[in-house]
Amino acid sequence: MRIARLEPVCVRLPLKPERRMISALGKHDVSDFVLLRVITDDGQIGVGEATVTPRWSGETIWGTAAIIEHVFAPVIQGCDPADIAEIERRIDAVAVDNWFAKSAVEMACWDLVGKAAGKPVYDLLGGACRDMTIRNRFSIGAYAPEVAAQRAIERVAVGFDTIKVKVGTDPVQDVARVRAVREAIGDQITLMIDANGGWTLEQALWSWERIVDCKIAMVEQPLIRGDYTRLKQLREKTGCKILADESCFDEIEARELLEQGCCDVLSLYPGKQGGIARAKRIAELAAQHSVPCSIGSNLEWDVGAAAMLHFIVSTPNMQVDDYPGDCLGPFYHEVSIAKNPLKIAGPCTTLHRESGLGIDVDWNIVEQHRLR
Numbered sequence: 001m002r003i004a005r006l007e008p009v010c011v012r013l014p015l016k017p018e019r020r021m022i023s024a025l026g027k028h029d030v031s032d033f034v035l036l037r038v039i040t041d042d043g044q045i046g047v048g049e050a051t052v053t054p055r056w057s058g059e060t061i062w063g064t065a066a067i068i069e070h071v072f073a074p075v076i077q078g079c080d081p082a083d084i085a086e087i088e089r090r091i092d093a094v095a096v097d098n099w100f101a102k103s104a105v106e107m108a109c110w111d112l113v114g115k116a117a118g119k120p121v122y123d124l125l126g127g128a129c130r131d132m133t134i135r136n137r138f139s140i141g142a143y144a145p146e147v148a149a150q151r152a153i154e155r156v157a158v159g160f161d162t163i164k165v166k167v168g169t170d171p172v173q174d175v176a177r178v179r180a181v182r183e184a185i186g187d188q189i190t191l192m193i194d195a196n197g198g199w200t201l202e203q204a205l206w207s208w209e210r211i212v213d214c215k216i217a218m219v220e221q222p223l224i225r226g227d228y229t230r231l232k233q234l235r236e237k238t239g240c241k242i243l244a245d246e247s248c249f250d251e252i253e254a255r256e257l258l259e260q261g262c263c264d265v266l267s268l269y270p271g272k273q274g275g276i277a278r279a280k281r282i283a284e285l286a287a288q289h290s291v292p293c294s295i296g297s298n299l300e301w302d303v304g305a306a307a308m309l310h311f312i313v314s315t316p317n318m319q320v321d322d323y324p325g326d327c328l329g330p331f332y333h334e335v336s337i338a339k340n341p342l343k344i345a346g347p348c349t350t351l352h353r354e355s356g357l358g359i360d361v362d363w364n365i366v367e368q369h370r371l372r
Contacts, residue, residue, distance in 0.1 A: 024198025168198020295325030
């Protein structure tokens with residue numbers, strides 16, 4: 001079984017009106033992602049997903065499709081899809097960064113190998129170390145305070161015990177939103193905030209002083225990515241727990257965060273890290289520093305979400321019981337691209353036990369939403 005060709009497909013799916021996200025990065029009303037078919041010389045197919053967002057990862061669907069087809073494909077044609085390390089080496093040699101594009105290639109290879117072996121990907125990654133059902137937090141967008149409070153109440157009513165509120169916009173509104181949500185959900189529900197790098201150090205300090213009594217469990221990416229010095233200063237000055245997300249794409253950035261004492265938890269997921277194998281290596285590095293990891297989200301569809309779940313299920317340091325993450329992406333969208341969607345009920349997402357990633361893509365639906 002050797003890789004013969006790569007077929008990227010650009011697709012647009014709208015979010016449900018009540019799930020459209022607002023953050024420091026702007027509005028997210030539709031998801032423009034890339035689904036990838038990796039086809040072998042004997043006709044087998046593996047599927048990957050690149051959940052690209054230009055304002056977040058710097059990648060576009062058009063650039064992703066082009067780099068997969070014209071840059072990655074020529075150097076990995078003929079490769080054994082099971083040789084993940086060699087595929088990583090080859091695509092890294094021809095392009096820096098482009099993590100979500102690289103992740104789509106890698107997860108499609110895992111899908112291929114798992115299907116060929118008749119095993120789920122988590123078995124290929126060392127086996128399951130936890131249950132197939134993962135409990136999630138829920139993210140509330142940077143809505144008006146009264147809207148944020150009402151949506152938080154609705155999510156708590158269906159079983160969510162951790163609520164994340166988007167901040168990093170106008171600090172005055174951020175404070176009002178956080179206080180409104182805390183008042184609405186009471187003191188027993190875990191509350192965290194996520195600035196998506198939207199605050200300066202001064203804004204973060206000002207805001208923290210006005211919400212410190214709201215029992216904030218964790219602050220996700222308060223400062224712009226790469227500002228390790230000020231991130232460490234914020235952690236030391238306030239004593240707040242820092243969850244690093246946008247500041248950690250590759251192993252070098254992870255090492256900087258860990259060795260400089262910039263964070264308490266790392267947010268990892270295969271898309272951002274460039275693949276499941278790379279994400280596992282960073283999780284293992286974090287474990288060496290006694291830093292737990294959680295899972296982030298780019299509002300993935302079922303293929304990308306399944307890859308996240310295989311990663312979680314097979315990685316001991318993905319401490320999602322103590323630090324819930326977000327594997328709810330398919331729930332946000334009006335349409336599913338899967339014939340067998342992941343089971344999402346309230347705060348819980350359950351991974352299929354089928355071979356490969358376990359997702360049977362409905363290519364008729366994909367074709368209806370294809371961007372040409």
